Amino acid sequence: MSATTNHATPAAAAGTLDVERVRRDFPILRETVHGKPLVYLDNAASAQKPRAVIEAEAAVYESYYSNIHRGVHSLSMRSTDAYEAARETVRRFIGAAHGREVVFTRGTTESINLVASSYGRGHVGKGDEVLITGLEHHSNIVPWQMLCEEKGARLRVAPLDDRGDVILDAMEGLIGPRTKLVAVAHVSNALGTVNPVKRMVEMAHAKGVPVLIDGAQAAPHLKVDVRELDCDFYAFSSHKVYGPSGVGVLYGKAAHLQAMPPYQGGGDMILSVTFEKTTYNELPYKFEAGTPNIAGVIGLGAAIDWVEGIGRGAIATHETDLLEYGTRQLVEVPGLRLIGTAREKAGVLSFVLEGVHPHDIGTVLDYEGIAVRTGHHCAQPVMDRYCVPATACASLAVYNTREEIDALVRALHKVREVFL
Numbered sequence: 001m002s003a004t005t006n007h008a009t010p011a012a013a014a015g016t017l018d019v020e021r022v023r024r025d026f027p028i029l030r031e032t033v034h035g036k037p038l039v040y041l042d043n044a045a046s047a048q049k050p051r052a053v054i055e056a057e058a059a060v061y062e063s064y065y066s067n068i069h070r071g072v073h074s075l076s077m078r079s080t081d082a083y084e085a086a087r088e089t090v091r092r093f094i095g096a097a098h099g100r101e102v103v104f105t106r107g108t109t110e111s112i113n114l115v116a117s118s119y120g121r122g123h124v125g126k127g128d129e130v131l132i133t134g135l136e137h138h139s140n141i142v143p144w145q146m147l148c149e150e151k152g153a154r155l156r157v158a159p160l161d162d163r164g165d166v167i168l169d170a171m172e173g174l175i176g177p178r179t180k181l182v183a184v185a186h187v188s189n190a191l192g193t194v195n196p197v198k199r200m201v202e203m204a205h206a207k208g209v210p211v212l213i214d215g216a217q218a219a220p221h222l223k224v225d226v227r228e229l230d231c232d233f234y235a236f237s238s239h240k241v242y243g244p245s246g247v248g249v250l251y252g253k254a255a256h257l258q259a260m261p262p263y264q265g266g267g268d269m270i271l272s273v274t275f276e277k278t279t280y281n282e283l284p285y286k287f288e289a290g291t292p293n294i295a296g297v298i299g300l301g302a303a304i305d306w307v308e309g310i311g312r313g314a315i316a317t318h319e320t321d322l323l324e325y326g327t328r329q330l331v332e333v334p335g336l337r338l339i340g341t342a343r344e345k346a347g348v349l350s351f352v353l354e355g356v357h358p359h360d361i362g363t364v365l366d367y368e369g370i371a372v373r374t375g376h377h378c379a380q381p382v383m384d385r386y387c388v389p390a391t392a393c394a395s396l397a398v399y400n401t402r403e404e405i406d407a408l409v410r411a412l413h414k415v416r417e418v419f420l
């Protein structure tokens with residue numbers, strides 16, 4: 001994880017963080033479930049929202065909501081300014097060179113589909129190949145599979161070792177003259193593996209192949225700098241980075257986006273329309289057809305401001321401590337096997353408990369007020385690779401504590417008492 005510290009606040013001095021202070025920003029963390037204090041460990045699926053985000057979205061609707069980009073009245077101009085300010089915040093957050101390289105979408109899934117549909121259809125033909133890895137989320141498998149089916153192309157998959165690391169030599173060997181795109185997760189939601197994406201980009205670029213990075217699980221935890229990574233596309237979702245759901249980001253290098261056809265047609269993505277011909281709007285609006293999630297985008301801007309206020313370095317340090325602590329505690333639970341022990345990991349603790357189905361684990365934990373995700377985590381090939389039908393997954397966020405890990409471990413002992 002990155003150890004860079006941004007703007008320090010009283011909650012984050014010298015790279016450390018006052019977790020009780022952070023928790024006070026999240027109204028939902030005061031809730032109880034089945035009479036027990038909520039322990040929310042389902043952050044890889046979606047993170048909770050700080051008051052700053054809730055209030056930013058409410059303020060849009062309470063005081064200046066209007067449609068954007070096409071009004072001369074004051075509310076429209078205020079909404080447009082706030083929406084575009086959020087684009088600038090995202091640009092800074094991911095280190096993009098220009099706001100026109102930042103496209104707002106509905107989420108990572110839509111961002112990847114946009115690239116598969118617009119870039120993919122133009123560059124992938126019969127007999128060509130798209131390369132992914134064995135740890136991808138379905139969102140970074142299925143769009144490429146659909147493209148390959150349509151074009152008569154082939155989806156290739158870089159294999160994983162037993163710990164959950166991509167075997168880099170094998171991956172390099174799979175990048176050949178027919179490879180038209182490499183699409184890879186920055187961080188795996190099912191295993192926690194942090195992929196060496198910079199190295200992967202270098203490997204692909206050395207053979208002239210562009211790279212899309214699925215950053216859904218990286219943006220909340222790591223410092224992301226798209227220019228340093230030199231990736232061609234980068235996708236992430238607002239709702240995992242403490243922002244509203246229904247909003248996502250696609251970063252694309254301007255040269256690619258410029259050359260790509262629009263993904264959807266409609267209002268806002270045009271300069272002029274006649275029945276004979278339409279000319280498309282400039283970047284990034286060419287890819288933002290129709291009325292977007294205005295308040296959601298503004299909420300994402302507020303979420304990023306909140307994250308930067310805490311400091312990404314402080315967040316990473318705190319989550320790394322929790323991950324190490326959680327790993328040590330969990331492996332002491334008899335019969336528990338961690339799935340995913342990669343050399344570099346983000347805050348995902350995926351596990352199976354011998355003799356107990358993950359859904360039963362999830363149900364007992366819920367009665368203890370503990371929210372974890374159980375199932376295949378939209379990564380069925382990962383389950384197949386490690387020969388498990390499903391796992392239970394505790395995923396960490398900035399507001400989690402060592403005490404919550406202890407509560408999880410106590411509850412897992414209860415699970416064993418009930419089922420074994």
Ligand SMILES: Cc1ncc(COP(=O)(O)O)c(C=O)c1O
Nearest residue numbers: 107108109137139189216217237
């Ligand atoms: C690695 C990864 N990629 C893509 C996605 C899809 O994100 P969304 O559902 O926000 O589009 C997820 C969601 O869990 C994910 O973890």
